Amino acid sequence: MISRQDLERIVSYNGDGDLIVSVFLDMSVDGDNKRNHQLFLSQRRAQFDELESERPGHPRQGIGEALERVESWLAEEYDEANRGVVIYASLVGDWFFEAFQFPVAVENRLVISEHPVVGPLAQVLESYDHHGVVLVDREHVRILSVYLGTPLDEVVRKGDPIPTRYGVQAGGYSQSRYQRRKVEEVNRSFREFADEVEKFVGKHQPDDLILLGTEENVGHFREFLPEALQLMILMTGSVPVDESVSQVVAWLEPHIEAERDREAHQLIQTLRERVEQDYLATAGYARTLMAIQEGKVDTLVIERNQERLGARCEQCGFVFASGVDRCPFDGAVLMAGVDVAEEAVRLAEVRGAEVEFVDAGEMEDLAGIGALLRF
Secondary structure (H helix, E strand, O other): OOOHHHHHHHHOOOOOOOOEEEEEEEOOOOOOOOOOHHHHHHHHHHHHHOOOOOEOOEOHHHHHHHHHHHHHHHHHHOOOOOOEEEEEEEOOOOOOEEEEEEOOOOOOEEEEEOOOOOHHHHHHHHHOOEEEEEEEOOOEEEEEEEEOOEEEEEEEEEOOOOOOOOOOOOOOOOHHHHHHHHHHHHHHHHHHHHHHHHHHHHHHOOOEEEEEOOHHHHHHHHHHOOHHHHOOEEEEEOOOOOOOHHHHHHHHHHHHHHHHHHHHHHHHHHHHHHHHOOOOEEEOHHHHHHHHHOOOEEEEEEEOOOOOEEEEEOOOOOEEOOOOOEOOOOOOEEEEEEEHHHHHHHHHHHOOOEEEEEOOOOOHHHOOEEEEEOO
16 A cells, blocks of 8 residues: 655655656456456557667656556566556666556556656645544444545454452442443543554544544544544544444445545635735746745645646756746756646645645636645
8 A cells, every 4th residue: 555655755856867767557357357458558568669669768768668667567467456557667777666556546647758747746645634433322433444435454353341249249229329330431441442543543643533422422532632633534434333344334435535625615615715815826837837946935736637738947957837948046948848737736745834725727827736835
């Protein structure tokens, strides 16, 4: 399973000018129960085979060898349970090769460039949080680690009843004493369950917590969680503690999607308001790229699956959206044909900014990209 550490490693990769082929494959099954990634690979291979010579930047032999390594990895390592594959390979030689697979689909794409293309990979990782899911009743707690819609681990704990005093027969308590005893047992169990959740969070480091159970049990149990864990609670819901893992994950999917949509709309609204007020915000590629490279961006907001051409200074490396022939900083010639949507994401990740992806068309009035600034 891919992690944010993998993304950071790929983003920080420096190939010293050597070309990298980045391959993104949709491994989903269609209505005929078939995967069509092979057709995409065959079409791309045919395009390169048609080149009349070893054109600079697109050497036929290197591309063919890289695609052979991709095909070999798919045959030997691909797990059919996954729907997305990302592979990076050096275009000349076999000294660099990274492959990832996960249960989320990506669009078919092949790019040759000096840097590994990270935009589609970042979309997957930034769009799916790691959830700690706690199912609780008065006698049991189950804690699931769920990432990319997949359960990774599960812990089950049953509460220990308070021992009956020696010599007290069944039914030997008055009704009031019995009720107090049951309350004490529940409180004791909930304290133990809260300790278990705290240990789970320390081990798995989820981004948030989701509490499931009856409204009464969830409301009572959350009182036993430390304040730091209470602040991590994303949502609560009514799901039986003994529900199957698959049913729990199925319940989570639409609720998490709705929460993501709500957060995205709120973020876009905040961005619009701050752009209108000209207060610590940018909109459009020119201003946003400038702010990223100046280290001012706190949160980059960008529509998914964009490709936009701009240019890069061949001397200082500064990236420009368009409309510039020479670098205004050093006068050097600019290299055209640079995907500045990809560059915006890569540079934001390098500089430690948050990156939030929203659906296409959601930011049309902001030219598809904007940022909230630190200063």
